[in-house]
Amino acid sequence: MTSDVPRTAHQQAIGDYAVIGNCRTAALVGLDGSIDWLCVPRFDSPSIFGALLDASRGGRCLVRVAGTNASTRRYLANTNVLETTFVSQSGTVRLTDLMPVTDETHQRTRLAPDGELLRTIECIAGDVDVDVLCEPRPDYGRSAVRIDDRGPLGFVAEAQGQLVVIRADAPLTRDADGRGLRGRLRLRQGERRYVSLSWTAAHPAVLPVLGAEAAARVAESVAWWRHWADRCRYEGPYRSEVVRSALALKLMSYAPSGAIVAAPTTSLPEQIGGPRNWDYRYCWLRDASMTLRGLSGLGYADEGCAFLSWLLHATRLTWPELQILYDVFGETHLPELELDHLDGYAASRPVRIGNDATGQLQLDVYGEVLDAVWRFVRMGGRLDRATARMLVGLGGTVVRRWREPDEGIWEIRSGRRHHTFSKAMCWVALDRLLALHAGGHVRGAVGHFEREREAIRAEIETRGYNAALDSYVATFDGGDVDASLLLLGLYRYADPQSARMRSTFSRVHERLGRNAMMYRYLDTDDGLPPGEGAFGIAGFWAVECRALGGDVAGARRDFEALCGRANDVGLFAEEYDPDTGAALGNFPQAFTHVGLINAALTLAACEPGREAAAGSTRRQQMITETL
Amino acid sequence: MNIGSLALWGFVATIVLTTLMAASRALGYSRMGMPFILGTMLTPNRDRAMAVGFVVHVINGWFLAVPYALAFESLGRATWWLGAAAGLLHGLFVLLVGLSIVPGLHPRMASEHHGPEPTRQLQPPGFLGLHYGRGTPLVTLAAHVVYGAILGGLYRLAGQ
Numbered sequence: 092m093t094s095d096v097p098r099t100a101h102q103q104a105i106g107d108y109a110v111i112g113n114c115r116t117a118a119l120v121g122l123d124g125s126i127d128w129l130c131v132p133r134f135d136s137p138s139i140f141g142a143l144l145d146a147s148r149g150g151r152c153l154v155r156v157a158g159t160n161a162s163t164r165r166y167l168a169n170t171n172v173l174e175t176t177f178v179s180q181s182g183t184v185r186l187t188d189l190m191p192v193t194d195e196t197h198q199r200t201r202l203a204p205d206g207e208l209l210r211t212i213e214c215i216a217g218d219v220d221v222d223v224l225c226e227p228r229p230d231y232g233r234s235a236v237r238i239d240d241r242g243p244l245g246f247v248a249e250a251q252g253q254l255v256v257i258r259a260d261a262p263l264t265r266d267a268d269g270r271g272l273r274g275r276l277r278l279r280q281g282e283r284r285y286v287s288l289s290w291t292a293a294h295p296a297v298l299p300v301l302g303a304e305a306a307a308r309v310a311e312s313v314a315w316w317r318h319w320a321d322r323c324r325y326e327g328p329y330r331s332e333v334v335r336s337a338l339a340l341k342l343m344s345y346a347p348s349g350a351i352v353a354a355p356t357t358s359l360p361e362q363i364g365g366p367r368n369w370d371y372r373y374c375w376l377r378d379a380s381m382t383l384r385g386l387s388g389l390g391y392a393d394e395g396c397a398f399l400s401w402l403l404h405a406t407r408l409t410w411p412e413l414q415i416l417y418d419v420f421g422e423t424h425l426p427e428l429e430l431d432h433l434d435g436y437a438a439s440r441p442v443r444i445g446n447d448a449t450g451q452l453q454l455d456v457y458g459e460v461l462d463a464v465w466r467f468v469r470m471g472g473r474l475d476r477a478t479a480r481m482l483v484g485l486g487g488t489v490v491r492r493w494r495e496p497d498e499g500i501w502e503i504r505s506g507r508r509h510h511t512f513s514k515a516m517c518w519v520a521l522d523r524l525l526a527l528h529a530g531g532h533v534r535g536a537v538g539h540f541e542r543e544r545e546a547i548r549a550e551i552e553t554r555g556y557n558a559a560l561d562s563y564v565a566t567f568d569g570g571d572v573d574a575s576l577l578l579l580g581l582y583r584y585a586d587p588q589s590a591r592m593r594s595t596f597s598r599v600h601e602r603l604g605r606n607a608m609m610y611r612y613l614d615t616d617d618g619l620p621p622g623e624g625a626f627g628i629a630g631f632w633a634v635e636c637r638a639l640g641g642d643v644a645g646a647r648r649d650f651e652a653l654c655g656r657a658n659d660v661g662l663f664a665e666e667y668d669p670d671t672g673a674a675l676g677n678f679p680q681a682f683t684h685v686g687l688i689n690a691a692l693t694l695a696a697c698e699p700g701r702e703a704a705a706g707s708t709r710r711q712q713m714i715t716e717t718l
Numbered sequence: 719m720n721i722g723s724l725a726l727w728g729f730v731a732t733i734v735l736t737t738l739m740a741a742s743r744a745l746g747y748s749r750m751g752m753p754f755i756l757g758t759m760l761t762p763n764r765d766r767a768m769a770v771g772f773v774v775h776v777i778n779g780w781f782l783a784v785p786y787a788l789a790f791e792s793l794g795r796a797t798w799w800l801g802a803a804a805g806l807l808h809g810l811f812v813l814l815v816g817l818s819i820v821p822g823l824h825p826r827m828a829s830e831h832h833g834p835e836p837t838r839q840l841q842p843p844g845f846l847g848l849h850y851g852r853g854t855p856l857v858t859l860a861a862h863v864v865y866g867a868i869l870g871g872l873y874r875l876a877g878q
Contacts (some may be wrong), residue, residue: 125799199763202826241849243833244841252851256841266838293743294754296841298834607796 092192099258102146102437103127105359106658106674109173113190113206114346117355119143119678120173120188122162122659126151131253131290132205134345134352135372135418137230137444139255139290144442145433150228152288154212157220157275166660169334171318171342172309173660176227182217184278186210189353191308192315200695202681203543204256204289204297210307211285212261214278221278223263223286226271227255231430231444237269244298252292260301261285263669322389327695329649332654335661336387336684340382343681345419347396350374350405351382352419354665354677359665360439361623362675369437371665371677373416373425376402377455377500378682380462380582385688387470399467402460403478413460415453415502416446438534452507455575457489458516458523462582468532479533484523489521490543493517500575501611504618509567511555512575515584518547522583551584556591563591563596565612572599573612574629581689587639596636605669607652609633624666624675627656631686638690638697639696646697650690663687724787725873731868732779736772738861747853750843752778758826758840779865782808786869791876802863809862813855816845817836827873 211258405421665676757771
């Protein structure tokens, strides 16, 4: 039998995707059973399946059950193994998708491909026809591809020195042009088939075995993820949401270096049909401190240490200056290119790869990095002399440059300004450096750091606070607010219960809040046409601010409303349309999941019951430790 | 036979050959890596296989320099072009004969006819090593020609 799957497909809503991965790369799986995004061998490699950005040119791997009436899906409990169930008039099919992962012991005792995507198709009721389609389109669909049939060894496609092997224990045939594979299977209850796609670049390929061996790989992967999830020591409220966020974060970590990418996708639009389409497959220093706080708060000290090691290693290349983003190995040259041959998600163009934000100045990253190091030391970590010297060098850069305008945390492309948050993070940088010095972790004269820290504070309190508005403001001497001001309390620049922070929270909430969501900013010229959605993590920052300000019940209410924005498998995008709830921007977004974790940690620390149990002083200490 | 010269230039030629093959992998011309193939004969651990295979490959290259030296001694001269010609023959032998018998000798290499099995998953090289990339025959021949040219050009005949 041959498949009648059409060669093009409609694009699904961003929130209709789930993600699978192997801590090196990730794939997006649609609710319709189509894998529409996969870059190999790592997150920021060119895509081999890119239907997400162009349904006709991008390529995909589809498993479709004929006559499907409904499909539902879930992650197997405490794993990143995805199970989609299709119900048709004639029967029910369960599709299990994963990228096999295993522990070091297994890796030492048997050969495995560089990476594999494994799909298990199992009929659990009735008789069903299942269509399989595989259209690899290497290099974002730019490379010519020809699939060769190697008989029992499988089908192979080669492009740019990389070999992709497609194996299935079902009959697949090549399209006439040799660019795709397709087949129709008739499955009866209890029958199971596998489709495997593996890749290799530098060595002879290792060919995955199907059948019982494939089932064993699924079982091992489930066990591996569950073992990892079991290490989460968080026992507070909303545990299942927190664990799902931790698993999503782990999926976006790059195991060989410890880096965590912002998202596994590029150019999913922040505004449907608009130009706000960016490549997020890199690591932003902006996320450093909050990520480390989340990981350490859940008990994932190893991941936290690996992330910090990557951070310190990557930043050595640009020391004593910091770039705002790096790739997973710390590469700094990430030129931004537009892929004109791709239509873009829902005609949102241009599709961009690389990111020109590398050339921007963001003074806040110095605070992020030094705060992350301070957290690491607070977890019991030790700094070697070279690292200590490096940190002092970063402090020197802060002293030298904090008076300069910058592009700020939102990476605006309309020129530099004096952003209040950037100055506050310069204060944080020097404050943490002084704390590290006081703890004996760094050496040398620090008197000038102390003086500059006080000078920064004086400047912020004079020019970054608008008395008429009764609020800190986004830029010096300005009249607008932005969501980054919520972080002033979370980074301990200001007391969250102080009058200034309470009124700032009210003003930000009043101007930027909508349906528990929070815009980053409004009425600010960022160099692009207006119209982006509300920013996922900003809503969680607001939850923390509200809780720390004393309104724990309100914070819980907002937290639950925000959790309701997650898709059916608990994943969050970068942004949301606050009215329709539609997910926008790159997906899933590590930063939003970090926000959820940190908000849950703060809520747990602020629980009213804890006051009675621990006493108000101890409770305050617990909250302080959480931050 | 000049043992000292053989040992020195045999080693250098092997290192150059190995480097050229590694460079061809890095540049995407071929995925053939003899250290990996040899190493996985002895261990399934990829990292260890690379290290073990490299040692085995260097020793192989050293010993394979002996027939070259014997040929040079019997002809009474050693020149780079004579070595290159011998390297060409050596490369052709590897492609046409050596690679065809590897699947039968390698305990972890899959069979062309039966496909991969739980204990035999490594992709076989195919005719002329083409399964490891279309550039494999050319890269292999070029690397062996350079190997022979180094030996021919730099080996000093016994008694000279």
